[in-house]
Amino acid sequence: MTQFNSLGLDQPKLETLATKLNILLANYSIFYQNTRGFHWNIKGKNFFELHLKFEELYTNLQLKIDEIAERILTLGYCPNHNFSDYQKTATITEIKETTKDTIAIATIIESLATLIQLQRIILKLTQEIDDEGTSSLMSDNIREQEKLIWMYKAYIS
Template sequence: METTTLGLDESKVNELATDLNELLANYQIYYQNLRGLHWNIKGKNFFQLHEKFEELYNDSQLKIDEIAERILTLESTPLHTFDDYTELSKVPVGKNISKDVEAVTLVVTSLKQLIQIERDILEKSGEADDEGTNAMMSDFISEQEKTVWMLKAWLA
C-alpha cells in the first residue's frame, strides 16, 4: 500500500480529496446563494433574515477556506473555477429570491445536500483513518443540523 506523507493510504486519500472538492463546489454555490439572499430579501422579516444570511455566508466563507486547506493538506489541488463549481454542485442555485419563506427553504434544502455529502466524507475518512477530515466533517454536520432545526422552526 502506497502512503502519503501523513501516513494515510494514498488511494483512499485521493478519493477523499475528490469528495472534498465536490463539497467545496457545493459550498461555493451555497455561499453565492446566501449572498444573493442577503442582498435581495424583502418584507417584514428583512432585518432578521438580512442579518442571518450574512452570518451564514460569513460562516460558509470560513468553511470554504478550511475545505480548500484540507485538500491541500491531503496533497491535492482545490478546485477554483466557477465552471468546476457549477459542474459538480448538487446545491440548487437560487436566483432572484426575495421572499422570506422561499429564501429560508432554499437554505434548508442546501444544508440538507451539504450534510449528505459531509456524511459520505465522514464515513470514508473514518475508513481511511483520516482524523483531520473526520473531525472537520463531524464539526460541520453537528453545527448544520442545529441550523436546519432552527430554520425549520422559523418556517413552522
C-alpha cells in the first residue's frame, strides 16, 4: 500500500526527490557565490555593463535558492545549508579566476546548462509522482535559464 503525505504525494518517492532538490540547491549555491565573485572582481572595458548584469543574475539566483529550499521544506524534508555539503554534492565547482569577462560568461553559460540538466531530471521525477508544485518551479526555471543562455551567447558572439 502506498503512503501519501499531507500534500497527497507518495512519501517514499519524495525522499528521492528531496535528495535531488538538495543537489540542485548545492549547485545553485555555488553558482550564486561564483556570480558574486564575478560581480565584485570583473575588470575590463565591459566592467559597468557586466557588473550590473552579474548583480541582476546573483539576485535572481538568491531568490531561486530560497524557493528550492522552501520547496524541500514543503515536501517535508530539510534543505542542506552548509557549503561543505554543497561542495561534496555539486557538479558546479568554485571558480578562482573572477576578473576576466570571457571566463565569467563562459562559466555562467556552463553553470546554467548544468542547472537546466538537473532540473530536467527533477521535472521528469515530479511528473511521475504528480508533484505539480515542484514541476511548475522546475519548468519556470528551465524556461528562464534557456533564454539567459541564448542572451549570454549572443553577448559573446
